[in-house]
Amino acid sequence: QQKVQQSPESLSVPEGGMASLNCTSSDRNFQYFWWYRQHSGEGPKALMSIFSDGDKKEGRFTAHLNKASLHVSLHIRDSQPSDSALYFCAASEPGYQNFYFGKGTSLTVIP
Amino acid sequence: EAAVTQSPRNKVAVTGGKVTLSCNQTNNHNNMYWYRQDTGHGLRLIHYSYGAGSTEKGDIPDGYKASRPSQENFSLILELATPSQTSVYFCASGEVGGAREQYFGPGTRLTVL
Numbered sequence: 001q002q003k004v005q006q007s008p009e010s011l012s013v014p015e016g017g018m019a020s021l022n023c024t025s026s027d028r029n030f031q032y033f034w035w036y037r038q039h040s041g042e043g044p045k046a047l048m049s050i051f052s053d054g055d056k057k058e059g060r061f062t063a064h065l066n067k068a069s070l071h072v073s074l075h076i077r078d079s080q081p082s083d084s085a086l087y088f089c090a091a092s093e094p095g096y097q098n099f100y101f102g103k104g105t106s107l108t109v110i111p
Numbered sequence: 112e113a114a115v116t117q118s119p120r121n122k123v124a125v126t127g128g129k130v131t132l133s134c135n136q137t138n139n140h141n142n143m144y145w146y147r148q149d150t151g152h153g154l155r156l157i158h159y160s161y162g163a164g165s166t167e168k169g170d171i172p173d174g175y176k177a178s179r180p181s182q183e184n185f186s187l188i189l190e191l192a193t194p195s196q197t198s199v200y201f202c203a204s205g206e207v208g209g210a211r212e213q214y215f216g217p218g219t220r221l222t223v224l
Contacts, residue, residue: 031209032210042218043201043203043215043217043218044154044201044215045215046213046214049210092208092209092210093209096209097142097159097161097208098156098159098169098209099209101146101153101154101155103151103153
């Protein structure tokens with residue numbers, strides 16, 4: 001069973017718009033959540049992490065975590081064509097050295 | 112910037128042949144990982160290592176072996192390649208713990224005919 005579920009599978013937003021990506025987990029032991037971004041032809045790269053309930057903002061990117069509902073989201077404001085990529089949610093638990101990755105959300109920003 | 116390199120970047124192999132994918136990291140990270148990426152499946156963990164001489168099975172280890180001869184190098188070995196192993200393979204390195212970022216290489220595209 002997939003421990004990390006992402007939605008939607010794909011998303012298109014106009015340039016300058018807001019993109020919202022969602023991630024839910026089925027394991028209450030997860031404490032560490034990451035968002036990774038992968039541009040076509042490249043390896044994934046960590047975008048941001050969130051370990052505490054609430055919001056974390058880095059530039060145009062805001063992550064939100066609600067541990068009670070096991071839900072984490074990523075919001076991209078003022079989306080740019082360069083934001084077009086595959087976005088992965090990843091989760092891990094204390095004492096565990098690996099990540100569980102979701103299947104990814106493909107974001108397309110339309111100029 | 113942490114650096115992970117992979118070779119080869121592209122590989123075409125024949126069914127039943129042996130394939131070795133190589134990974135090198137200059138980050139002095141203890142942990143290294145091999146993933147495969149397929150459409151509809153995301154990133155799936157094949158093998159990982161906590162340090163030189165150690166290898167551990169991930170979620171989909173069948174048909175794969177791994178070797179960690181040094182802190183810097185981690186190899187993925189397909190002894191008898193099959194068409195179902197056609198995929199893009201990524202190596203990653205990271206410090207200990209889920210609170211620490213994993214750094215990925217550029218990937219190897221493997222086609223098994």
